[in-house]
Amino acid sequence: MAEEEAKTEPKPAHAEFVHLRIHTAYSLLEGAVKVKKLVSLCEKYRMPAAAMTDSGNMFGAFEMSQECADHGIQPIIGSQTAVDMGLDDRRFTSAKDLMNPDSIVLLVQNRTGYDNMLKLSWHAYMDTEPPAKPHVKFDFLKERTDGLICLTGGCSGPVGRLLLEGKTEKAEEALKLLMGAFPQRLYMEIQRHGLDSEAQIEETLIDWAYKYDIPLVATNEVFFPTADMYEAHDALICIAEKTYVTVNDRRRLTPEHYFKSPDEMKKLFADLPEAVENTLVVAKRCGFMVEKVPPALPRYPDCGDKTEADVLVERARTGLKKRLEVHVFREGMDEAEKEALTRKYTERLEYELGIIIQMDFPGYFLIVSDFIQWSKAHGIPVGPGRGSGAGSVVAWSLTITDLDPLRFNLLFERFLNPERVSMPDFDVDFCQDRRGETIEYVRHKYGLGSVAQIITFGKLQAKAVIRDVGRVLQMNYSAVDRLSKLVPNTIGITLNEAFELEPEFKKQRLADPQVDLLMDIAVKLEGLYRNASTHAAGVVVGQRPLDQILPVYRDPSSDMPVTQYNMKFVESTGLVKFDFLGLKTLTVIAEAVKMVRRRGIDLNISEISLDDRETYELLHRAETDGVFQLESAGMRKVLRDLQPDTLEDVIAIVSLYRPGPMDNIPSYINRKHGKEKPDYMHPMLEDILRETYGIMIYQEQVMQIAQKMAGYTLGGADLLRRAMGKKKKEEMDKQQAIFVEGAVKNGVKRDNAEMIFARMAKFAEYGFNKSHAAAYALIAYQTAYLKAHYPVEFMAATMTYDKQNTDKLAQFKRELGRLNIELLPPDVNHAEIDFSVEHGAVRYALSAVKGVGASAMASVVEEREKNGKFKSLSDFIRRVDTRQVNRKCMESLIKAGAFDGLEPNRALIHGNLDLVMQHAVAAGEERRSSQINLFGGVEEAADIRLPPVMEWPLVEKLKMEAEAIGFYLSAHPLDGYGKSLERLRADTYADIVRMVAMAGSSRSKIAAIINNVRERISQKGSKYAFVAASDSSGSFEFAVFSETLAATREMLKSGQPLLITLNAEREEGADEPRMILQRAEMLDDVISKMAAGIVVVFGCEECLPKIREILDRAASGRSRILFAVQVDKWEVDIPLEKKYTLTADIISELRAVPGVLEVRDI
DSSP: OHHHHHHHSOOOSSOSOOOSOBOBTTSTTTOOBOHHHHHHHHHHTTOSEEEEEEETOOTTHHHHHHHHHHTTOEEEEEEEEEEEOOOOSSTTSSHHHHHSOEEEEEEEOSHHHHHHHHHHHHHHHHSSOTTSOOOEEHHHHTTSOTTEEEEOOGGGSHHHHHHHTTOHHHHHHHHHHHHHHSTTOEEEEEEOSSOHHHHHHHHHHHHHHHHTTOOEEEEOOBOBSSGGGHHHHHHHHHHHHTOOTTOSSSOOOOTTOBOOOHHHHHHHTTTOHHHHHHHHHHHHHOOOOOOOBOOOOOOOGGGTTSOHHHHHHHHHHHHHHHHIIIIIOOTTOOHHHHHHHHHHHHHHHHHHHHHHHHTTOHHHHHHHHHHHHHHHHTTOOBOSOOGGGGGOHHHHHTTSOOSOTTTTTOOGGGTOOTTSOOOOOOEEEEOTTTHHHHHHHHHHHHOTTTEEEEEEEEEOOHHHHHHHHHHHTTOOHHHHHHHHHHSOOOTTOOHHHHHHHOTHHHHHHHHOHHHHHHHHHHHHHTTOEEEEEEEEEEEEEOSSOGGGTSOEEEOTTOSSEEEEEEHHHHTTBTOEEEEEEEOHHHHHHHHHHHHHHTTTOOOOGGGSOTTOHHHHHHHHTTOOTTOTTOOSHHHHHHHHHHOOOSHHHHHHHHHHSSTTGGGGHHHHHHHHTTSSOOOOSSGGGHHHHGGGTTOOOBHHHHHHHHHHHHOOOHHHHHHHHHHHHHTOHHHHHHHHHHHHHHHHHTTOOHHHHHHHHHHHHHHTTTOBOHHHHHHHHHHHHHHHHHHHHOHHHHHHHHHHTTTTOHHHHHHHHHHHHHTTOOEEOOOTTTOOSSOEEETTEEEOOGGGSTTTOHHHHHHHHHHHHHHOOOOSHHHHHHHSOTTTSOHHHHHHHHHHTTTTTTOSOHHHHHHTHHHHHHHHHHHHHHHHTTOBOTTSSBOOOOOOOOOOOOOOOHHHHHHHHHHHHSSOOSOOTTGGGHHHHHHTTOBOHHHHHHHHHHHSEEEEEEEEEEEEEEEEEOTTSOEEEEEEEEETTEEEEEEEOHHHHHHHHHHHTSOSOEEEEEEEEOOTTOSSOEEEEEEEEEHHHHHHTTOOEEEEEESOGGGHHHHHHHHHTSOEEEEEEEEEEEETTEEEEEEOSSOEOOOHHHHHHHHHSTTEEEEEEO
């Protein structure tokens, strides 16, 4: 009977236990429970609530609140908080203590508790100095405990830790402090993960709980969702601690740290049922979630007694007058024309102001215009606009943007739509080097405590997680590297998707159990958060101090607060976001303009003519190396075919040159040149589509068509545009009916209206924002203008901001050669830190030499400017600071030729570098000890005598130079082969590029120096290679497939010059042709069979016996030999009477003789 009653007893509505100690994935590289998974586990076990208690943060509080609310689960917001109890128990006296403070668990009961958690978060991150782990002082905590429940923290809490150390009195003291701080809100936490430490203190904790009437609460500290994830989680801990799974002395958890079911917890704590029941009591006492709050703008502080609306109107009207005078009115205009234009622009301005004021956004425009105007006033380059904001005349008048919206037919409603109320969003481009100054200005203007950057979370993604897991499992690096490279290079691809696409994974897993283990662990860890960092551009400003709005974090390398909620959630907390984007091209433009002004030319880039003939001619020739957005091979072809002659053409190609609309480029070009008739679909649309020859390119055109043909307001047309972009069938059907009916009312045939709507809908898949395209086209035009008129300054600036990219520098070196601009080598007496202009040439930057560093070169330039040029190597050594210019730095400068003006024999300095550095260090110590003579300076010492060292042969010298520069600068090893290569009718790489551009493919024979061979194994098991090489015209890469690789491998790796035959063809979208090796020969072998003779250049007599020995072994033949003796700056030629047979070996041996500077063709 009892059994029957038990069977019919109704199940409780929910589980009788909830987890109060969960580490989600936001406990970085520690927790492995994703929020969605946490919620699904709660649903599975009918848990009515769950507590997120991540280690030292509330990163996931907003996501947890929203996700739980969506699934009818009560979120409990909390944190495992590090605390310094101030018990004078020598805690926080060592580095280890600083990194492992005691921790308690704080749970939010209500809004007051959340507000206090925000204060504690600020205190922990902003008032803790690295390397200490962020923590709160107990004295600070105890004043801010209202609305918070505290769990004592188990073994890692202050009470548990002191008990384990045998400090019972101190432990009891700590407990009393917590009781005082959390009256009726302190719970004694009992944990049973099977650890000895837990068993050791449990009895005392229970005794004290009864003694002090503290409720017991049972927790299982959850780190991973299911028991079978223990092994993967253990690997995660090893990734975090940079150790291996086989290491014994490291942090370990237990297999019990998973999300246990209520039944498992009840069974585990069967002897303490109240500890389980109290989890529900705690849950019922917590009734708070983080809710969405609309953005609240801070008040613009410079309004005085006026309203923000009054100030905006006043400044916009004044600004428009200035814009009209500078940018709209033209010489020769009469007053009537000016008045008509003024009326047109003023009407648009007043219309926009009305909407901005109606939507209550004057403050936003004032704030943005303020920091942009401050930036411009302080010489910080700002972009002309970005995104749809360029469509606003108010923004243009306030100098937020630099594009005239009426000239380019840009729409305000695309930016701010009165029928779709949302916060405006100006994305602003700044010079990347000085963007931080503007952010600092905003911080000080609106309060250091009210401005923050936005957090981002790096993830364990497919390729990286394979490498990480392979490392902690101590697998062979090469094997792991191969596995990682099997993952396709697709953004966001998951491992399971990679397994489907790449059958090799399955083969490897079946063949090797360790690979199978790696993949199993990697799949479980994939997508977990790896680290927290700062969003590159996002900055938020609060109407109130941040510690009243959301929890903050601090990047250890910065003093600026960072929001704990990421970009997805942060704007829903009441903060207003501004994007301070860094654009390198703005910095290039600013630097080029600065160099031009040094020539006494007053150039204002924002006031250049947009109809400049030389600029368009440069675009016609597609000479666009370094030109923003127009550099690629594909874009150059478009430029050559299109022959753009207006900025509107540039705007169009910037918009069209993307997947999808790219298909329209041929038609656009043909229509521009009259080879194809424009199709406007209806006479009513000709005015809208005439600019683009009947092709819909811009989203704004969709809006204008809807307005003109179907009677939409521009606000309604923007809603139509958005609906088309989202492709929701219900909304599209509704909009189609509105459009067609409106068009029919305006006299358009129904079937024609339906056709036009269908075309608009298809176009919406790829339509581009014209405002954004126009802004970027203007930057492209500005860079083209600079290159057309001031190529030396433009190239110097461009190279400066690509100085870490040797591939780009090599490309720009080629471009300088094409422009007949000399590239001077780095020189300690002439070069600057960055690339500079010198008598119509570009001087190579000192800081672009590998291994030297900008700060070291700054110290060299500063010394030179302060005390004059260096008179000799000894003078340089006496004057530079060896703490900055160290041995490695000196070695790089020697190899790069930076001392050639002081000592042309690079081998002499390099061979005596130890001695040189000893003198330099001694001179530095002498300076610092202030051993000065009566005249107030360091005593002039005699020049250092360096033991003689033979000059490097040319090949060795150039090899060293390439190591320091990244490519051959002063010459190329193949230069000496010039006449032979002419006789061989060999092409250069530049010739191949030209031929492929014109014909689409070529088969060419070129001489090459091989720099690097990277062998790979294909899916079929055959070997292939990618080979990096160069010739006198530039660097390039080609592929070598299996059979050719087997035949040429030794030659490719010999380090000797080769004559190679390449098949080259154009590759769509790539800047360089795709090239495949067909044949390779040793260049010296080929030349020796047809050489007319050689010149052997040497600089000392000591090398003559060795030269004679080599020539004595050479057979008589038909090739002449000239000796060229280097005497001071002169080269004296001495012909030998005998003629020789010059084999490749003989030529190679001569080149290798110490003291031989060069061997070249006659």
